[in-house]
Amino acid sequence: MIHIENISAGYFKRKILNNVSLNIVQKDFLGIIGKNGAGKSTLLKVLCNLIKPCAGDVYINGKSISVFSKKAFAKTVSFLPQYVDTSLPFTVPEFIMFGRYPYMNMFKIPSNKDYIAVKKVMEFLDLTDFAEMKINELSGGEKQRVLIAQVLVQETDIIVFDEPTLHLDLGIQNSILGILNDLNQRHNKTIILTLHDLNAAAEFCNKLALMEKGSICNCGSPEEVLNYKDIERIYNTTVVVKTNPISNKPYVVPVCKVICQQ
Amino acid sequence: MPKKRFTCVYLVLVVLLVAVFLFSLISGSNKISLVDALKALFGNADENLIVIIKYIRLPRILMSCTAGAGLAVSGCVFQSILRNPLADPFTLGISGGAAFGASVAFVSGLATITSFFVPICAFFGVFLSVLIVYLLSMYKKFDLNAMVLSGVVVSYIFSSAIMLMFALSKATNIQTAFVWLMGNISTFDEKMILFITFIVVIDIAILSLSGNIINTISLGGEKSKTLGIDIKKSVKILFLTTSFVTASIVSICGIIGFIGLMIPHIMRKIVGTNNVILIPVSAAAGAIFLSLCDTLSRILFSPVLIPVGVITSIAGGAFFIFLLLKSKKGALKGAL
Numbered sequence: 015m016i017h018i019e020n021i022s023a024g025y026f027k028r029k030i031l032n033n034v035s036l037n038i039v040q041k042d043f044l045g046i047i048g049k050n051g052a053g054k055s056t057l058l059k060v061l062c063n064l065i066k067p068c069a070g071d072v073y074i075n076g077k078s079i080s081v082f083s084k085k086a087f088a089k090t091v092s093f094l095p096q097y098v099d100t101s102l103p104f105t106v107p108e109f110i111m112f113g114r115y116p117y118m119n120m121f122k123i124p125s126n127k128d129y130i131a132v133k134k135v136m137e138f139l140d141l142t143d144f145a146e147m148k149i150n151e152l153s154g155g156e157k158q159r160v161l162i163a164q165v166l167v168q169e170t171d172i173i174v175f176d177e178p179t180l181h182l183d184l185g186i187q188n189s190i191l192g193i194l195n196d197l198n199q200r201h202n203k204t205i206i207l208t209l210h211d212l213n214a215a216a217e218f219c220n221k222l223a224l225m226e227k228g229s230i231c232n233c234g235s236p237e238e239v240l241n242y243k244d245i246e247r248i249y250n251t252t253v254v255v256k257t258n259p260i261s262n263k264p265y266v267v268p269v270c271k272v273i274c275q276q
Numbered sequence: 277m278p279k280k281r282f283t284c285v286y287l288v289l290v291v292l293l294v295a296v297f298l299f300s301l302i303s304g305s306n307k308i309s310l311v312d313a314l315k316a317l318f319g320n321a322d323e324n325l326i327v328i329i330k331y332i333r334l335p336r337i338l339m340s341c342t343a344g345a346g347l348a349v350s351g352c353v354f355q356s357i358l359r360n361p362l363a364d365p366f367t368l369g370i371s372g373g374a375a376f377g378a379s380v381a382f383v384s385g386l387a388t389i390t391s392f393f394v395p396i397c398a399f400f401g402v403f404l405s406v407l408i409v410y411l412l413s414m415y416k417k418f419d420l421n422a423m424v425l426s427g428v429v430v431s432y433i434f435s436s437a438i439m440l441m442f443a444l445s446k447a448t449n450i451q452t453a454f455v456w457l458m459g460n461i462s463t464f465d466e467k468m469i470l471f472i473t474f475i476v477v478i479d480i481a482i483l484s485l486s487g488n489i490i491n492t493i494s495l496g497g498e499k500s501k502t503l504g505i506d507i508k509k510s511v512k513i514l515f516l517t518t519s520f521v522t523a524s525i526v527s528i529c530g531i532i533g534f535i536g537l538m539i540p541h542i543m544r545k546i547v548g549t550n551n552v553i554l555i556p557v558s559a560a561a562g563a564i565f566l567s568l569c570d571t572l573s574r575i576l577f578s579p580v581l582i583p584v585g586v587i588t589s590i591a592g593g594a595f596f597i598f599l600l601l602k603s604k605k606g607a608l609k610g611a612l
Contacts, residue, residue, distance in 0.1 A: 062502055088504030095498040099359065102494055102549045112492050115503040122488035123552075148548075168503070 015040045015204060016061070016172065021070035023060050030056040032228040033070070038206065038221075040171070043198045045215035046208045047239075048225030049249055054208040055096065057225070058176050061206065062093040074172070088116035092168040094161055096176045103148040106141060106160055107132055113167035135167045139193065155186035162193060173197070175207035179214065187211070191218045213265045216240055217258070224248065240264040282553050285546060289560040293341070296564050300337045300571040301329060305579040335469055340461050340570040340584070341563035342469070343525045344535055346476040348562025349555055350522045351536025352543075353483055356490045356551055357514050358420050364536035365522045368423075369405040369430030371533075374526040375457050376434040377401020382453035383445040394456065395468070395527040402523035405430050406516070418508045423515070459532035459585025461570050468528050479521045480559045483514075487552030490514065494549075532585045534592025535562055541599070565591075 016038040024030040030053045038044055046054045059065040061072055063079050072079045074090060082090065092113070100109075114128040136142050139159050144152065149160060158178065165173055178194070179187040195218050197203040209215040215222055216236035224232040224239050226248050232239045242255045245266060252269040301313045306328060308316070315321040316329035347365065354363040365371045381387045381397035409426045416422035438457075442450050483490070489510055492500050500507050526532070539562045540554065547553050569587040576582065 059498070064498055064501055084504040084506060088502060091502070093498070093502040095496075095502075097496065098499045099494065099496040103544075104491070104549050108491075108548075108550050112488075112495060112503065115488070115492050115505065118488065121485040122492075123485075124488075 015042075015075060016206075017073040017076075018057075018061065019070050019073065021057070021060055021067045021072065023056060023065050023067040025056075025065075029068075030228050031060065031067070034228070034230055035070075036223060036230060036233065038204065040204055041198065041202050042204050042206075042221050043195065043219045044204075044206045044221045044223060045219035046206070046223045046225060047210075047212060047215050052225040052248075053228040054225055055176050056228075058093070058174050058206070058208060062091055062174055063087055064093075085116050088168065088170075090170055091172045091174060092165045092170040093174045094165045094176065094178060096180060098161055100149045100152075100157055100161075103150050106144040106147055106149060106152075107136065109149045109160060110135060110141075110163045110167055113164040116168065131167050131169065135163045138166070139163050155182055155189070158182060158186070158190055159193075162190070166197070171202075172204045172206070175205070177208055177210065179209065179211065187214060194218070212240060212245070216263045216265060217261060236264055240266060242266075282547060282557075285557060286560065289557065289564065292564050293560060293567075296568050296571070297337060297341075300340075300567050301333055303571050303575050304328075304333065305574070336461055336570065337567050338469055338473065339529065340567040342473045342476045343461070343529045343532065344539075344562035344564070344566025345480060345559040346472075346521050346525045346562070347532060347535040347566070348539035348543075348558040349476075349480050349483055350518045351538075352540035352551070352555055352558045353490060353514055353518045354536070355540055356494050357511050358424055359494055359496075360420070360424050361541070362537065363424055363427075365526065366431065366531075366533060366536070368427035368519070369409050369434065370402055370427075370519055370522050371526055371531045372431035372434035373401040373403070373405025374398040374523065375401070375531055376437055377404070377527075378456055378530070379438045379441055379453050382449050382456065383441045385449070387452070398527035399523055401434070402519070402527065405434060406519045406523070410512075410515070418511055420511075455583055456530045457585075458583035459530040459588065460583045461529050462581055472524055472528060475521055475524050479517065480556065482517070484552065484555045486514070487550065487555055490551040490555075491549075530583070530585065532566065533589045534595075535566060535588055538592045538595050539565060542595070 018034060018036040021031055021034045022029060034057060046057060048054050056065065060067050063082070079087065110132050111124055111128065114124060114131060115122060117128060118124060136145065139162065141159060141163055144156065144160070149157065152160065162178070175194070179190055182190065191214055194205050194207070198205045219236065221234065222236050222239040223230050224244060231248070232244055240255055242253050245253050245255065254267045254269055255264050256267065257263070258265050298310060301317070302308050302310055308325065308329070312321055312325060313329055316325040317334065319326060319330070351364040354365070354368060355361055377397040377400050378394050380401070381394045386393040386397065408430050409423065412426035413419070413423040442453070489505065492503055492505055493507060493510060497507055540558050543554055543558045543561050547557050566584070566588065569591065570584045573582045573584045573587050
């Protein structure tokens with residue numbers, strides 16, 4: 015479905031990605047992990063056509079993303095970046111409606127179909143109680159659900175998230191990743207996301223790509239990718255990798271340096 | 277915002293606009309009853325009365341309504357596309373350019389040849405300032421903060437140039453220039469009304485229809501781009517069209533401060549941030565506010581006419597002090 019071929023990219027003269035190649039098939043739930051500055055967000059931006067690569071190309075269903083029109087691309091891939099301005103007091107339905115932008119007419123006036131789509135997504139994400147509320151009045155977790163609603167209402171097969179659980183507590187993290195899991199499993203969406211929480215990545219993703227210095231050093235199932243040798247080398251710390259007895263997925267526990275030295 | 281509430285707000289504004297229109301028609305150094313004023317308006321009264329109502333007050337009211345609506349909408353669009361609550365024609369250097377151009381006309385004596393030279397020079401001044409801001413922004417790849425900073429810098433440069441011109445010129449030229457600079461609806465040429473009204477009405481209609489595009493731009497670069505918006509192109513088009521409308525108004529009416537800044541803020545508090553609703557509502561409120569201020573400028577020290585910009589700035593300044601005292605931390609950003 016998505017074929018990333020020998021991508022090199024960066025900002026100004028600073029090269030971030032080096033010859034990255036990756037294949038993502040339909041219904042994949044791909045987690046991109048790696049330490050800060052490894053190039054995770056840059057890879058997502060290349061994939062979402064926000065940064066033009068200096069070498070290589072990205073193909074979606076065999077078609078280069080550079081030949082997509084802006085509107086056609088917005089109907090194929092939706093993206094939730096790390097930062098979206100939610101300081102303006104738009105009501106929740108108004109804010110979600112922005113996601114219908116690619117489907118609107120020349121003057122971007124919402125049609126009945128757009129209103130129905132917003133209503134459906136609000137029901138799906140249990141946001142109907144927030145219909146009268148303003149986005150800047152919501153808590154972090156509620157805001158994140160509204161942002162996900164905005165992405166869902168875009169009705170794309172591929173959904174990309176840059177750190178969707180950043181700054182959220184454990185319960186809300188689980189709830190957000192649960193929603194994404196449901197979208198992947200029941201609605202056949204291809205989900206690509208970056209995560210810092212290795213355990214959440216292992217628990218929810220069926221495929222992980224571990225990045226190091228702008229390259230993918232390991233890609234495969236969580237069991238294949240989360241081995242202590244790679245994790246210790248990349249994160250420069252000591253860890254223990256165990257298996258979760260309930261889900262049978264690996265989990266990573268950091269070990270205190272003092273204990274290691276003893 | 278529910279449709280019903282929006283309709284209510286709009287109806288209230290229309291009623292207020294009619295009330296202010298009638299109040300402005302009867303107010304002035306010559307007090308005229310409402311019945312006589314309406315008779316004169318439809319050409320059924322004493323000739324002197326017809327001259328006062330139809331050829332002096334009516335054009336002035338129409339001009340103040342048009343200018344108020346245009347400036348309020350410009351402020352609204354600038355604040356939204358630049359995601360800056362303090363953006364308005366002043367901060368973007370447009371008013372500074374107009375002031376510079378008009379000052380050149382007054383100081384060089386061009387204004388004494390024909391009064392048409394003032395708006396023409398003011399328009400060229402705006403053109404110059406917009407061109408500088410545009411080129412600087414283009415150099416910084418249309419970074420929104422760079423756009424605002426360029427506008428502020430251009431404003432300061434033009435202010436200094438005006439001060440230098442005034443320091444080197446005759447006192448009589450300075451006085452007329454000062455009156456113009458403070459915003460003066462009394463000195464415009466009546467022939468301009470149709471032209472300005474046409475431009476402002478078309479502008480408000482187009483910008484109201486583009487409300488959702490402006491809304492989506494306010495989400496921020498990355499998010500807006502993935503929704504299929506060409507941010508640079510949209511910001512360029514909106515910036516240039518809004519600048520053109522503002523330029524047309526300030527070239528004729530002079531520097532009328534605070535409308536572009538204050539009206540969108542007040543209206544956001546009432547109708548919310550959705551530009552589809554906010555733009556037409558701000559236009560109506562701007563028209564009401566400026567025609568009321570203009571009427572006050574005529575009657576407060578009657579028979580002396582004071583520049584309308586003085587009243588709008590006092591009202592605007594008082595409003596912002598009130599907003600700062602009453603609002604919670606960060607409310608100015610929230611108000612946007």
